[in-house]
Amino acid sequence: MKPGYIAFMSAAAALAISFSAAAQSPMMIHSHNDYTREVPFYEAYSQKVSSIEADVFLKGGRLLVGHELEDLSPEMSFERMYLQPIVSLYKLNGGRAWKGSDDILQLMVEIKSETAPAMKALVSMLRKYPEVFNPAVNPYAVRTVITGNVPSPEEFEGYPEYISFDGAVDAAYTPEQLSRVALFSTNFRAYSSWNGKGAILPAEYETLMRVIEHAHECGKPIRFWNAPEGTTVYYTFLNMGIDYMNTDSPAVCAAFYSDFGNKNFCIGDHITTSAGGVTGTKKLDKTTRNFSGFRDEKMVLSKNIDVYVPSYESDASGNHVKNVIFLIGDGMGLNQITAGAYANRGLSLLNMRYMGLQINQAADSFTTDSAAGGSALATGKAHNNRHISMSPDGVVYPSLSDFFSGMGKTIGVVSLGNIVDATPAAFYGHCTERDSSDVLTRYLLDGKVDVLCGSGIDQFEKRGDGLDIIDMLSEQYRFIRHADGIAAGKGKVICIDERMGEAAEESNLGLLADVTRSSIAKLQELGDKGFFLMVEGAKIDYAGHSRCLPGSVIEMLSFDMAVAEALKFADENGETLVVVTADHETGGLSIVDGDEKTGRILGVYISDDHTPAMLPVFAYGPGADRFIGVYKNTEIPERIKALAEQY
Helix, strand or coil: CCCCHHHHHHHHHHHHHCCCCCCCCCCEEEECCHHHCCCCCHHHHHCCCCEEEEEEEEECCEEEECCCHHHCCCCCEHHHHHHHHHHHHHHHCCCCCCCCCCCCCEEEEEECCCHHHHHHHHHHHHCCCHHHHCCCCCCCCCEEEEEECCCCHHHHHHCCCCEEEEECCCCCCCHHHHCCEEEEEEEHHHCCCCCCCCCCCHHHHHHHHHHHHHHHHCCCCEEEECCCCCHHHHHHHHHHCCCEEEECCHHHHHHHHCCHHHHEECCCCCCCCCCCCEECCCCCCHHHCCCCCEEHHHCCCCCCCCCCCCCCCCCCCCCCCCEEEEEEECECCHHHHHHHHHHHCCCCHHHCCEEEEEECCCCCCCCCCHHHHHHHHHHCCCCCCCCECECCCCCECCCHHHHHHHCCCEEEEEEEEECCCHHHHCCCCCECCCCCHHHHHHHHHHCCCCEEEEECCHHHHCCCCCCCHHHHHCCCCEEECCHHHCCCCCCCEEEECHHHHCCCCHHHCCHHHHHHHHHHHHHHHHCCCCEEEEEEECHHHHHHHCCCHHHHHHHHHHHHHHHHHHHHHHHHHCCEEEEEECCCEECCEEEEEEECCCCEEEEEECCCCEECCCEEEEEECCCHHHHCEEEECCHHHHHHHHHHHHC
8 A cells, every 4th residue: 555545535525525627628638657656546537637547466366556557555445546436425425426527537447467267347336326326327427437458349249338448449339339439549659759859750640630530420539649748748739639638747737728618718709717617716915915816708809909110210319318218017027928919919018129137026035026126226235025115114105206296397196906006106106115105195295196086985995094184185185986087187187097907898898098198288288398108007917817828918018019119209309218017927938839810819827926037118209329238227217217317
């Protein structure tokens, strides 16, 4: 018996019994030689695989499990390791393999000793539990499939109808015999030498496809044994139409295929993203915990967004820097940009010719949060995590908003998220705790910000300090609740529009771009000395925390539409510097597959939190060439200020 197997049985059973139905895997998973797992049966069962395989020998009248005769042990009997656990679980789960699930479990039994005696012993066992192994009695019963020393096709009819057989791709079956074949299994090495890295040789690929097509023409699924395994194999076999993934690592394999829609995106197509219809996260901070999530039915776009190609007339010129538009994609790493670019087959962002890389560690941590990252971009000072434009001992660090306000320029802060969240707050407030929304919003009373737009009305209406801050702010601002009104009236404006906090989707995809355009117009109206505008694409970060690739791509495209508006204005104006970067990357997104023709993207996340990856910096307009190179995030605002002071 494997070490720890018996001790683990009760805990594993409890885990498996409570397992709830998850999003349907796009590929059936076969736990090959399952008895070699650290915890046989339960490890694969807990992953809800489609098929579990056990090799058996008939020895001393008992079916024993093992790969070779010398592996056999009386403790490792088929009855103890597979039959009884399955029977017990069916009783506990109301006659189903998994509680609350219609999914069917396949038990593949590989006969390794003489066929007829072993089959007789197996049938005798299964006959005792028709409610578990006979689909005629229970439609959710286990499907038992015989492989290895399979009876000859002529003998199939001599066995109970609830027993099926593993078929050979080159066999000639009669229609009656074929009806007893559950699937075709064949040796991968008979067709290909592929090791699972890179691509299959074209000639071998064609041969494999002919085998797959033959199986499907016979109406049967196919499994290749003796095949390589790994991430590339997982998506390659799926793309080829192979039905069963033969795996020796069921947990790893199941993790790749789990929640598969959240790893895929293609404009014009829709893949179900989650079992519950909504993908969300609990790992957001106080101001953003009410985020309603990325809704499955909304994670689809019918068409690509337009890509703007700048004129480049003012790019890297010596023109005066009168205006600065600073766009921050929260959680936007290089692969979030890559995913958006492949899916849309282009981004306006990638038409910016001057690029650099920024290093973004917090002062007290290798991996930054949005508070430290956003504050570094706002002030040019390294920050501890959770600090908003303030030193550990409470010294206020002036932000770019303070700097440009001192130059007489008008100031705008826009977020496609909660306006009191860390990144936007870093451009108007100061505090050593990012969740201190009462403290942060009081800084708005100093009137330095001329246009403020985002979601989060609760942060203004439900306060712990007792202030009627909306009434107080209304003395110097138009306090409105809909972004369409930003440019409508006179004077400075605070717009708290709850639409800004909702996930981007086709119906609101251009909202951030619209607000960016109207904010630019309002800032110009309010002053003639130029302006500074910070625009945040907040929910690229939310998508990373939620491991939702469709959400990431759609939020990225929404952000890119705002970038396009900034570039268009820069071309019209000639005195505007546009800088685009991120505060950190979220999720460790990796693009593993795609299709350039269709824009289909397959990506996986290694985490549901921030990572310390270096981040791209893009610049356009006068002085854009100053942003080439590799530097700390604190350098970005310093270079912006130097350019503004220089001309």
